[in-house]
Amino acid sequence: MGMGNFFKNKEILITGGLGFIGSNLAIRLVSYGARVTLVDSMIAAYGGNLFNIESIKEKVTVDFSDIRDTKKIEKLVKDKEFIFNLAGTLSHVDSMVDPMTDLEINCRAQLSLLESVRKFNPKARIIFAGTRNQYGKAKYLPVDENHPQEPTDINGINNIASEKYHLMYHAVYGIKTVSLRMTNTYGPRHQMKHERQGVLNWFIRKILDGEQIELYGKGVQIRDVNYVDDVVEAILMVAMAEKGWGEAYNLGGTPISLIDFVRKTYEVISSVQNKVQPCKEIVLKPYPVDRKKIEVGDYIASIEKIKKTYGWEPKTNLEEGIKKTILFYKKYRKYYW
Ligand SMILES: NC(=O)c1ccc[n+]([C@@H]2O[C@H](COP(=O)([O-])OP(=O)(O)OC[C@H]3O[C@@H](n4cnc5c(N)ncnc54)[C@H](O)[C@@H]3O)[C@@H](O)[C@H]2O)c1
Numbered sequence: 001m002g003m004g005n006f007f008k009n010k011e012i013l014i015t016g017g018l019g020f021i022g023s024n025l026a027i028r029l030v031s032y033g034a035r036v037t038l039v040d041s042m043i044a045a046y047g048g049n050l051f052n053i054e055s056i057k058e059k060v061t062v063d064f065s066d067i068r069d070t071k072k073i074e075k076l077v078k079d080k081e082f083i084f085n086l087a088g089t090l091s092h093v094d095s096m097v098d099p100m101t102d103l104e105i106n107c108r109a110q111l112s113l114l115e116s117v118r119k120f121n122p123k124a125r126i127i128f129a130g131t132r133n134q135y136g137k138a139k140y141l142p143v144d145e146n147h148p149q150e151p152t153d154i155n156g157i158n159n160i161a162s163e164k165y166h167l168m169y170h171a172v173y174g175i176k177t178v179s180l181r182m183t184n185t186y187g188p189r190h191q192m193k194h195e196r197q198g199v200l201n202w203f204i205r206k207i208l209d210g211e212q213i214e215l216y217g218k219g220v221q222i223r224d225v226n227y228v229d230d231v232v233e234a235i236l237m238v239a240m241a242e243k244g245w246g247e248a249y250n251l252g253g254t255p256i257s258l259i260d261f262v263r264k265t266y267e268v269i270s271s272v273q274n275k276v277q278p279c280k281e282i283v284l285k286p287y288p289v290d291r292k293k294i295e296v297g298d299y300i301a302s303i304e305k306i307k308k309t310y311g312w313e314p315k316t317n318l319e320e321g322i323k324k325t326i327l328f329y330k331k332y333r334k335y336y337w
Contacts, residue, residue, distance in 0.1 A: 006240050008033040013080040015039050015067050015113070016048075016087030017060075020190040020198070021129065021182075023052035024228045025084055025235060030056045039076055039087070041066035046089065047191040047198070051335035067109040074116040082239050083126045085113065085166075088159075091196040092133065092294050095155035106158035107165075114169045114177075122175055127235050128166045130181040130248055131159050132224070132299055142302035145181070145248055152294040163248055170246030178238050179248040180231075183301055187228030187321060188328035192336040200225055200261060204325055205337075207265050212280050216287040219259035222298040226253030227321035230314040237310045244309045252301030253314045261318075268322040272330075 007029055014029075016022045017038025029036050038060055042048040053060060065072035067087045077083060088106050089095060095102040110128075117124050135143050136150040151157050166177040186200035195202040200223075206213050234251055238244065256264070259282060266279045287295060306312050329336060 003236055003240065004032045007236070010034045010082060011080045012036045012082045012084065013039065013076055014084045014086060018042060018048040018050065018052055018062070019086060020047045020052075020187075021185065021228060021231055022084070022086045023049075023189050024187065025086070025232045026053060026060060027056055028232050028236070030059045037061040037063060037076065037080070039063045039065050039067065039073075041087075045091075045094065045194075045196070049189070049191065049335065051332065052189045067113060068104055070112045070116065073113050074120055077113065077116045077121050077124065080121060080124055083113075083117065083124050084235060084239070085110070085126055085128045088129065088162075089155060090198075092153045092155050093196055093290055095153055095158070096290065096294065099154040102154050102158050106155065107161045110162040111165050114165055114175070117175060118169065118173050122173060125176040125239055126166060126178075127239055128163060128177060128179045130163045130179040131156070132181055132183045132250070132301060133296070134160045134163065134181060135296075135299070137296050138299055141298060142252075142300040143250070144302040145250055145305055152296055167246055167248065176245045178245060180234060180238065180306075181248055181250045181301075182231060183224045183226050183250075183252055183299065185226045185228055185231050187325050189228070192329065199258070201325070203258075203262050204265055204322070204329065207262070207269055207277070208326065208329060208333075210277075210280070212283055213262050214283045214285050215258055215262070216285055216291060216295070219262070219282065219284055220257045221295070222255050222257050222300060223261070224252040224255045224299055224301045225261060225318070226251055226314060227316035227324075230316050233315070234306065234310075234312045237312050238306075241310055247309075249306040249309065250301040250303055251306065252303040253316075254318050255300040256318065264318055265322050265326075268319055269326055272323060272326055
């Protein structure tokens with residue numbers, strides 16, 4: 001059965017549904033005729049934005065509860081066939097400044113959501129958003145799922161715990177859970193107000209504004225960058241499958257240094273505007289102390305496991321992904337700046 005037919009009329013809950021990945025996922029599911037409920041507390045520092053769901057607002061149910069509110073979550077998980085669990089904090093730096101909030105949202109609330117599912121809806125399938133941040137500094141490249149997990153920050157540690165809760169609920173209770181360890185994702189509907197989460201989109205904003213780009217170190221640190229539609233596709237392919245539950249899978253896209261991602265964005269923007277946007281001087285700066293201590297160095301994911309199990313691989317090339325992102329923000333800039 002095709003993806004569209006599969007999700008038609010399915011009851012779906014997306015936590016963090018007004019955020020970047022959640023809203024892109026919701027738009028796709030609505031196009032398939034799924035019945036989608038979004039839960040998002042719209043905490044100001046994170047990526048939630050009502051405009052993200054402007055095109056589907058009449059077709060989804062929105063609940064502004066916080067996932068830390070157990071009673072609300074107990075109600076919301078009932079009768080859902082799929083739970084896409086994307087609510088979470090992402091900022092590595094914030095997690096060091098305010099570790100208890102990171103713990104509350106990324107661990108306690110996640111465990112509590114799983115308890116609600118176990119008690120009230122154990123047949124639900126749950127896809128959890130893990131992160132490459134769980135690995136810390138890579139000891140070898142590409143990083144496969146067996147690579148040691150030694151995070152350099154609180155956010156990484158809490159994500160490991162949360163992933164393990166999810167996978168344990170499969171091992172012990174048979175609940176269908178999967179964790180997808182996502183890497184740096186970019187694209188439309190990402191927050192553009194600050195640089196504490198989503199460095200790639202932040203560069204795109206700076207270039208659109210004609211501002212200088214500051215890179216730490218020499219700017220040659222490699223990230224495995226992924227376009228959001230490919231991430232959405234992975235989430236849906238896994239959710240549909242009858243196999244592979246209770247496991248974690250890496251996602252990955254195009255490995256590229258940050259400086260080359262910036263250069264590529266200049267190139268694409270020049271072609272979109274039909275005039276050369278001069279590549280402003282890129283300023284190389286020493287790492288600030290708080291970032292240096294948690295910097296992970298190069299990261300490239302091995303995606304063999306998800307490819308082999310589900311046949312997923314990223315399809316969007318870098319030029320295409322950057323172009324779609326630029327066109328989106330040129331059009332809807334006022335809702336994001
Ligand atoms: N974007 C990436 O590059 C990336 C990389 C690795 C992992 N991830 C994971 O994917 C998930 C989604 O990321 P995103 O980029 O869409 O982030 P985002 O900030 O755009 O979306 C997350 C949403 O969750 C909501 N949220 C946060 N805490 C909440 C709470 N306590 N209750 C209810 N809602 C809450 C926020 O308001 C926000 O709208 C996160 O769990 C993140 O760890 C993302």
